[in-house]
Amino acid sequence: MREVMETQWFQIKREKTIYLIFAVVLIVSIVECMTSMFGDTFKTMGEACGSLATMLLPEPYLFAEYFILLVTPIVMGMDYKDNLIHCDMLYGHTRISAFLGRLIPTLLVVAVGSFIISTLPILVVTAVAGWGEILPFSVFLVRRLEFVVFALRLAGEMVLVLVLCKKIYLTYVVAVIAMLAESYLVISSQVQDSGLLTSDVTILLMNFPVRIKQHLKAAPEFIYQTEAVSNNLRIMMIMSVLILVACLVVSASVFDNDDM
Amino acid sequence: MENVDLLFLIAVITLSIVVFGISKTKLYRNNAKLRLLYLLPMLTAVLHIVMTRLEPCLSGIYLGCFLFVFLVVIRRWRPAVLIGAIALMLSSVIFCNVSSDYRSPGYASDFAKCFKQLRDAYVITAHKGIDWDALYEKYYPMFQMADEQRDVLLCYEAGAQFAEEFYDGHVGFHYGDSEEDIESLERQYQEKHCGLDYGFALVRRADDKVVFVNVDENGAAYKAGIRNGMEIEGIDGEDIDSVIDEDKMWFGPFPDRENKAFYAPLAATAAKQGTIAVSYRDTQGVLREADILGEGSFYERFINTKNRLEGSMETHNLTYYMVDDNTGCLVLNDMMVEENIGAATDAEEENTETENESGNTEAKEESTNIEDEQNGSNESENEQDESYLQLKKQVSYEIRELKRQGADNLIIDLRGNGGGKITMVSAVAGLFTDEPLFVASEGEFLPDGGCRVLYTETAMPDNQWGDGQIVVLVNAFSVSAAELLTHCLRQMDNVTVMGMTKSCGSAQATDGFSSGKMQISGSVMLMLDSDGEILIDSGTDHIHHLPLDVRIPLDRTAIESIFVDEEDYVLHCANDYLDGKWSGE
Numbered sequence: 001m002r003e004v005m006e007t008q009w010f011q012i013k014r015e016k017t018i019y020l021i022f023a024v025v026l027i028v029s030i031v032e033c034m035t036s037m038f039g040d041t042f043k044t045m046g047e048a049c050g051s052l053a054t055m056l057l058p059e060p061y062l063f064a065e066y067f068i069l070l071v072t073p074i075v076m077g078m079d080y081k082d083n084l085i086h087c088d089m090l091y092g093h094t095r096i097s098a099f100l101g102r103l104i105p106t107l108l109v110v111a112v113g114s115f116i117i118s119t120l121p122i123l124v125v126t127a128v129a130g131w132g133e134i135l136p137f138s139v140f141l142v143r144r145l146e147f148v149v150f151a152l153r154l155a156g157e158m159v160l161v162l163v164l165c166k167k168i169y170l171t172y173v174v175a176v177i178a179m180l181a182e183s184y185l186v187i188s189s190q191v192q193d194s195g196l197l198t199s200d201v202t203i204l205l206m207n208f209p210v211r212i213k214q215h216l217k218a219a220p221e222f223i224y225q226t227e228a229v230s231n232n233l234r235i236m237m238i239m240s241v242l243i244l245v246a247c248l249v250v251s252a253s254v255f256d257n258d259d260m
Numbered sequence: 261m262e263n264v265d266l267l268f269l270i271a272v273i274t275l276s277i278v279v280f281g282i283s284k285t286k287l288y289r290n291n292a293k294l295r296l297l298y299l300l301p302m303l304t305a306v307l308h309i310v311m312t313r314l315e316p317c318l319s320g321i322y323l324g325c326f327l328f329v330f331l332v333v334i335r336r337w338r339p340a341v342l343i344g345a346i347a348l349m350l351s352s353v354i355f356c357n358v359s360s361d362y363r364s365p366g367y368a369s370d371f372a373k374c375f376k377q378l379r380d381a382y383v384i385t386a387h388k389g390i391d392w393d394a395l396y397e398k399y400y401p402m403f404q405m406a407d408e409q410r411d412v413l414l415c416y417e418a419g420a421q422f423a424e425e426f427y428d429g430h431v432g433f434h435y436g437d438s439e440e441d442i443e444s445l446e447r448q449y450q451e452k453h454c455g456l457d458y459g460f461a462l463v464r465r466a467d468d469k470v471v472f473v474n475v476d477e478n479g480a481a482y483k484a485g486i487r488n489g490m491e492i493e494g495i496d497g498e499d500i501d502s503v504i505d506e507d508k509m510w511f512g513p514f515p516d517r518e519n520k521a522f523y524a525p526l527a528a529t530a531a532k533q534g535t536i537a538v539s540y541r542d543t544q545g546v547l548r549e550a551d552i553l554g555e556g557s558f559y560e561r562f563i564n565t566k567n568r569l570e571g572s573m574e575t576h577n578l579t580y581y582m583v584d585d586n587t588g589c590l591v592l593n594d595m596m597v598e599e600n601i602g603a604a605t606d607a608e609e610e611n612t613e614t615e616n617e618s619g620n621t622e623a624k625e626e627s628t629n630i631e632d633e634q635n636g637s638n639e640s641e642n643e644q645d646e647s648y649l650q651l652k653k654q655v656s657y658e659i660r661e662l663k664r665q666g667a668d669n670l671i672i673d674l675r676g677n678g679g680g681k682i683t684m685v686s687a688v689a690g691l692f693t694d695e696p697l698f699v700a701s702e703g704e705f706l707p708d709g710g711c712r713v714l715y716t717e718t719a720m721p722d723n724q725w726g727d728g729q730i731v732v733l734v735n736a737f738s739v740s741a742a743e744l745l746t747h748c749l750r751q752m753d754n755v756t757v758m759g760m761t762k763s764c765g766s767a768q769a770t771d772g773f774s775s776g777k778m779q780i781s782g783s784v785m786l787m788l789d790s791d792g793e794i795l796i797d798s799g800t801d802h803i804h805h806l807p808l809d810v811r812i813p814l815d816r817t818a819i820e821s822i823f824v825d826e827e828d829y830v831l832h833c834a835n836d837y838l839d840g841k842w843s844g845e
Contacts, residue, residue, distance in 0.1 A: 192313035
């Protein structure tokens with residue numbers, strides 16, 4: 001399995017598309033965040049700062065999700081098109097080694113990439129405008145790590161689709177259909193708070209319950225509950241891990257029984 | 261089992277059978293792309309969860325879908341796999357039917373969330389003597405029971421009773437998606453609790469006798485000889501004072517116990533069933549008895565009687581009219597103003613100016629200048645909210661119109677005024693004064709239990725009325741900003757506060773807390789009077805601090821006027837008072 005993983009790393013390092021996707025998504029995410037934070041949108045909501053951006057900007061999560069959807073099929077499925085997987089079998093690697101040898105680097109790329117893309121835009125905002133006093137910085141970091149758990153779940157779902165259909169483009173098609181279906185359901189208000197949709201998770205991660213204390217003369221006071229791990233987030237992470245495990249078990253089983 | 265879950269079960273079983281069937285075909289096995297169809301049952305389950313939320317009682321279906329997908333993709337596609345998966349799915353039907361938690365509406369969890377928010381924000385806990393832990397222990401199980409029985413009315417009952425515990429008009433409970441839902445539930449609650457209609461309502465007269473009013477001329481009570489104004493002695497052999505139990509009142513809120521006692525007789529027959537034996541005194545004072553059968557719901561008669569006691573409730577907000585030759589009336593049902601009211605006022609003003617070309621143009625210009633000056637100073641302080649200027653403009657216009665029509669005295673009718681913003685109070689009060697008037701102070705509690713003033717709201721003088729006599733009319737449903745206005749105007753020598761009941765007694769600023777469809781509101785900003793004491797709101801004695809200057813008694817004349825002649829008796833009394841004809845205290 002180690003040899004398969006090393007080969008996979010070598011391929012990842014040479015695959016320029018991954019770097020390109022990462023760079024483009026990261027830059028667009030930073031630009032979006034800066035525009036939102038320092039544009040008109042949040043002028044009335046208080047002074048722009050990193051902690052306010054953590055609570056108000058969904059863009060870092062959104063772009064990290066795009067990155068996962070774009071990169072996972074490439075990293076995990078690049079060997080389907082040139083039949084390298086088949087060669088692994090011929091060279092005596094077990095099917096499960098071939099699967100894990102590709103899966104582990106994929107999950108690592110997803111985890112690191114999504115963490116950077118979701119974190120860096122906020123750090124740029126912080127570098128420009130300071131962190132502020134609304135949230136402790138540690139809470140921000142813990143929330144980003146919680147997002148990585150969800151990112152791995154998304155990657156697991158993409159892996160399952162990929163091993164079933166063995167086509168990168170078809171995996172993208174499924175991802176786009178899923179995104180459109182989710183958007184439709186959300187816009188048409190047909191969804192309940194299930195904690196399964198990406199929009200649910202994004203809202204949960206950005207949610208710091210606030211009580212607004214009104215005053216007759218002075219500006220309203222915002223009293224935030226700054227828990228790093230709320231009960232709902234704990235449930236979200238447990239569900240993400242369960243779905244990830246289920247997807248990987250089914251994927252491994254398909255891979256193990258496949259005709260290749 | 262709910263229809264949506266039953267449909268879901270049928271859909272996944274059908275899909276499993278279809279997928280199982282076509283997975284046996286050669287085309288299907290050789291085409292990897294088509295293997296995505298394996299996921300259909302699982303995707304259906306995900307869609308169902310997303311649209312209806314995760315339901316633990318349906319775990320059998322979720323697990324059945326997953327196992328089916330798992331076993332089929334690893335090529336264990338024997339009929340036993342399909343049968344096993346379907347059996348697992350069907351097991352959910354049993355769980356759904358036996359579990360009390362199946363599709364629980366979540367009333368208890370919503371209440372817990374709202375309760376926590378209210379407890380954190382409520383500012384007069386010590387003043388009201390609220391024991392939060394005891395309240396939670398008492399009411400959480402009631403919401404759990406509503407969950408178990410899936411009874412939204414039970415949930416509303418628990419919420420309404422919870423709100424009553426505060427003796428605070430700002431603590432309210434609502435449940436529903438829309439205004440219609442909320443009102444419908446409130447009506448269902450009242451209809452359920454008001455009991456049977458015996459063809460009469462009861463009120464307590466000023467001499468402490470309980471008398472019949474609103475007697476239905478086609479009802480059994482009337483046929484038995486009961487008429488408006490006759491005294492009732494008892495029901496079913498029990499003294500009438502014992503029958504009337506303020507603790508069992510199902511409508512409110514009445515933060516002031518005097519107001520509660522005033523309305524309590526309306527609920528006297530609520531708990532009665534079937535036929536009641538009523539003992540009463542006829543017009544000659546002879547004790548008589550009658551058996552009266554209850555028919556239909558008391559709701560309509562209850563609402564009708566309550567409305568009549570409250571006074572003129574059907575007048576639109578910001579109506580003005582002449583009561584007689586020298587007394588005008590200005591109706592403020594709400595301390596709010598509709599967005600287009602300013603434009604309407606402008607147009608009316610233009611018409612008036614045209615009609616009175618050589619009239620009091622100079623006076624108007626002068627007042628407009630004062631207004632503009634005043635507006636200018638306030639604008640900088642209230643850039644976010646200028647609707648109070650529209651209200652001020654409208655009231656100012658109406659005062660001028662009433663004066664033009666010859667009004668020397670004014671009745672400001674605040675009966676049923678549900679409140680509004682404090683800036684509205686300042687704007688309106690300023691139109692009647694030559695001196696700055698204290699409205700209210702925002703305060704906060706200090707660690708030693710005292711209060712500290714953060715900001716004081718003052719009504720700046722912009723007297724449009726002059727020095728004519730003013731009567732402010734209130735009732736038990738004049739609340740919040742209406743009470744602030746009453747309290748503010750009462751500082752002036754030419755103002756008298758009158759009413760049959762005191763105002764509600766809730767003057768702290770309010771806000772709402774919601775979870776799901778549930779909303780609970782409460783007092784969240786501490787309002788203090790000029791002495792730094794809590795403004796108006798009643799404490800544990802349930803008597804608030806905005807008394808009436810003149811209480812209009814509900815005596816024989818009043819009952820005759822309200823329930824026989826169907827007059828606005830309170831308004832007539834106010835007019836008599838201003839004309840110097842008032843004979844009361």
